[in-house]
Amino acid sequence: MLYRRGQTWWYKFRFAGLVFRESAKTHSKELARRAERKRRQTLEETYNGVRVKRQPPKLFSVAADEWLELKEGTLAPKSYGVEQYALKHLRPVFGQRLLVDIDAAAIARYVGTRRKAGAADKSIKLELGTLRGILRRAKLWGAIADDDLLPKLRDRDDVGRAISTDEEVALLKACRASRSRGLYTAVAIALNTGMRESEIRTLRWQQVDLDARTITVGRAKTAAGSGRAIPMNDRLTLAVRTWANRFSDRLQSHYVFPAEQYGQPGEKRPGTYDVDPTKAIGSWKTGWQNAREEAGVACRFHDLRHSAVTRLLEAGVSFPIVASLMGWSPATTTKMAKRYGHIGNAAHRQAVATLDPTTIHKQSGDTRTRGAARQRTIEGKTRSA
Numbered sequence: 001m002l003y004r005r006g007q008t009w010w011y012k013f014r015f016a017g018l019v020f021r022e023s024a025k026t027h028s029k030e031l032a033r034r035a036e037r038k039r040r041q042t043l044e045e046t047y048n049g050v051r052v053k054r055q056p057p058k059l060f061s062v063a064a065d066e067w068l069e070l071k072e073g074t075l076a077p078k079s080y081g082v083e084q085y086a087l088k089h090l091r092p093v094f095g096q097r098l099l100v101d102i103d104a105a106a107i108a109r110y111v112g113t114r115r116k117a118g119a120a121d122k123s124i125k126l127e128l129g130t131l132r133g134i135l136r137r138a139k140l141w142g143a144i145a146d147d148d149l150l151p152k153l154r155d156r157d158d159v160g161r162a163i164s165t166d167e168e169v170a171l172l173k174a175c176r177a178s179r180s181r182g183l184y185t186a187v188a189i190a191l192n193t194g195m196r197e198s199e200i201r202t203l204r205w206q207q208v209d210l211d212a213r214t215i216t217v218g219r220a221k222t223a224a225g226s227g228r229a230i231p232m233n234d235r236l237t238l239a240v241r242t243w244a245n246r247f248s249d250r251l252q253s254h255y256v257f258p259a260e261q262y263g264q265p266g267e268k269r270p271g272t273y274d275v276d277p278t279k280a281i282g283s284w285k286t287g288w289q290n291a292r293e294e295a296g297v298a299c300r301f302h303d304l305r306h307s308a309v310t311r312l313l314e315a316g317v318s319f320p321i322v323a324s325l326m327g328w329s330p331a332t333t334t335k336m337a338k339r340y341g342h343i344g345n346a347a348h349r350q351a352v353a354t355l356d357p358t359t360i361h362k363q364s365g366d367t368r369t370r371g372a373a374r375q376r377t378i379e380g381k382t383r384s385a
Contacts, residue, residue: 002032011036015043016056046100058138060102061095067134076219078198086130089114094131099138104147107131111151160306163299168307170295177294180287181272182257185243187291187304189215192236194308194326196221197301202280206252210244213237217327225327250277257281309336313343 001012005023009032012021022039024032043057064087071083093110094102107128114124135141144150163171168191175184189200199217207216213232220226232240244250254277261274288301305326312322323333 002029002036004029011039013040015040016047018056042100057098057100059095060097060099060134061091063099063134063138064091064095067130067137076198076221079221082126083130086127089119089127090131099135099140102131102135102140102144104144104149107144108149108151160303161299162307162310163297163303167295167297167299171291171297171299174291174294175287178287178291179262180284181246182243182281183284183287183291185239186257186284188236188239190301190304191308192233193230194305194312195230196305197284199225201257201283203256204252205244205247205250205254205256208240208244208256210237210241215240220327222327222329222332224329228324228327230325247277254278255280309340310343313340 003010003012007027009024009026009029010022011024011032012019013036014020020039020043024035026032026035046057068080068083068087072080075083090110093113094106097106111124111128114127115121132141135144172184172187175187178184186197186200189195190197193215195215195217199220202218203215204218207218208214209216214229215232216229217225217227220228243256247254257280258275258277259279259281260272260276262272284301292299309322309326312325313319319333319337323336326336328336
């Protein structure tokens with residue numbers, strides 16, 4: 001059915017149990033009739049293109065609810081929170097649209113609106129990642145991905161940095177003096193294992209073996225990272241033992257960093273109180289921010305992981321070993337190989353030097369010389385005997 005609002009023609013029809021009432025955005029009745037036929041044809045083609053099971057056209061809001069329901073059981077709480085936050089921005093724009101109506105042009109307009117609102121490209125990329133996942137699940141992303149109108153967002157500039165030795169000393173000193181009493185140990189774990197903040201925050205004592213000197217990571221960001229065992233060096237073992245001595249009545253199921261409250265200076269209770277070892281600490285946000293300011297070090301908590309990776313590679317540790325310690329998935333390992341490719345140039349130069357014929361001959365000569373000297377030593381010992 002066609003009808004007019006002012007000078008603009010609209011159409012209305014029912015398909016697969018849903019009523020479609022949309023503007024044809026034209027003053028021509030004939031064009032509006034064609035637009036209605038084309039719209040209905042698009043819906044019919046989409047409906048009949050589903051091979052496994054026929055489904056009616058779905059609103060984005062409905063698909064978003066299904067997406068969250070599916071992801072709740074597979075994502076870590078922090079990652080699930082990212083999905084929820086992304087949908088807070090996506091729903092007002094796409095909520096009442098059908099998935100089949102979301103195209104590259106609509107996404108480009110969304111990006112433009114978000115940028116005008118002051119959103120960073122990093123945030124927008126996370127939101128588009130959620131949108132892409134929903135559309136890919138509906139088998140609608142392929143055509144959008146090939147469209148030149150799809151905006152290209154720049155990569156993050158803050159890819160991370162490794163803190164220097166002097167910065168580490170200053171930072172650890174500030175953390176040791178922090179009212180957040182577990183901050184020093186948490187930072188020590190991050191610097192000496194490369195564990196993520198969420199992996200450290202949710203540690204339980206059953207994951208820490210002080211005799212074997214290992215920490216077993218629980219649920220991680222990736223399947224490859226979950227359950228990995230990381231050895232503790234001497235410095236970290238001392239820090240963890242010292243922290244463990246504060247909890248003589250600890251149980252294996254208790255959290256290493258329990259939820260607790262800290263009194264403000266000048267209060268009647270300036271120390272730690274309301275300690276609950278059955279709950280993990282919420283975050284070290286305030287203590288971490290104060291410690292960085294006190295130390296004069298500008299870095300993120302995740303930069304401690306970046307520092308650990310950088311130092312391992314600079315020390316000549318092979319990339320597969322680093323990937324295993326960090327719990328990188330195969331896809332992430334490939335990306336990280338590019339990100340950290342500038343590290344270890346000396347090791348790369350030494351490796352390539354072994355392909356030089358001159359080097360090969362020199363090494364062979366050195367081997368023969370060492371072999372001859374060894375033989376003369378043996379003969380001398382035999383004559384002496």
